[in-house]
Amino acid sequence: MYEIRFHGRGGQGAVMAAQTLADAAVRIGFQAQAFPYFGAERRGAPVEAYARIDTAKIRTKSQVYRPHLVVIMDASLLELEGPASGLRPDGKVVMNVAQRPEELDLGAGVDAECGTVDASSIALETLKMPVVNTAMLGAVAKVWNVVPLDAILEAIEDRFGGKLGRRAGMLNAEAARRAYEATVVGRTQGKREYVQPKRWLPVWDEIPIGVSLRKTAHVEEEVGPATTYQHHTGRWKWSTPLYKKDKCIRCLRCWWSCPDAAIVRQDDDYMRWDLEYCKGCGICADICPVEAIDMLQGARGTWQ
Ligand code: SF4
Ligand code: SF4
Secondary structure (H helix, E strand, O other): OEEEEEEEEOOOOHHHHHHHHHHHHHHOOOEEEEEEEEOOOOOOOEEEEEEEEEOOOOOOOOOOOOOOEEEEOOHHHHHOOOOOOOOOOOOEEEEEOOOOHHHOOOOOOOEEEEEEEOHHHHHHHHHOOOOOHHHHHHHHHHHOOOOOHHHHHHHHHHHHHHHHOHHHHHHHHHHHHHHHHHOEEEEEEOOOOOOOOOOOOOOHHHOOOOOOOOOEEEOOEEEOOOOOOOOOHHHHOOEEEEEOHHHOOOOOHHHHHOOOOOEEEOOOOOEEEEOOOOOOOOHHHHHOOOOOEEEEEOOOOOEO
């Protein structure tokens, strides 16, 4: 049995990638399963999705802990716990990054064949949006010879075409084809030691009875339940809001609509943007009634 683990961000299509790979495997005679694992279900949050492929009926239903193949759809995930953890000694990695495999560090103990591809640029050029799942499947076909490119392209055209229309199916297949051609295959050796993330929830005997949860001290920091303080969501973004203060009528709509509380209301009711936490979703620009916010491609700055 082959086990595959996809690591992505909400909105990049990790779940569809796992389903499409399973679909492609079934087309060439395998049995397959695919399913996701979500934490916070929101755009930009880390997502895992799994696929299993076998010649016999698959009875295992657990998450994938010892993958034969790891697909990393966003380079910023390397800041979190090692996404290649548990990779088998003969396992392979496919990663969305512009660097070559030998320039990567996927964590201590990871010495693996690796394919890298700038799937984000391919997706932006081909699909006009940073949804990298189909480009990553093209790279998978190049690095991992279990499911060939033809079966993957067929599955993409059917799945995406059936859901989003024939043209979308063709464009997504084109993204996969381009990524297949562009993928650089090499070897990566990891040295990076991952530290355990800080425990931010209070333990049971710190929770006061019958009241809302309080802040608590942990490793010389004050943290509390529901805080996103430790998650620098601004590092996920593909576009950055540009505030045109002269147009702003101070209606506050952007301020209360931002899902990451990245817009800071000033004393005079004009706004500032904390770009360390703005994930570039564009909700503020959509909701502004006077077009005082433009979304510019790319990540910029820390404050504006
Ligand atoms: S783009 Fe706007 S709404 Fe979205 S996270 Fe950034 S500031 Fe908030
Ligand atoms: S939604 Fe637009 S007009 Fe309203 S406060 Fe925000 S930037 Fe200003």
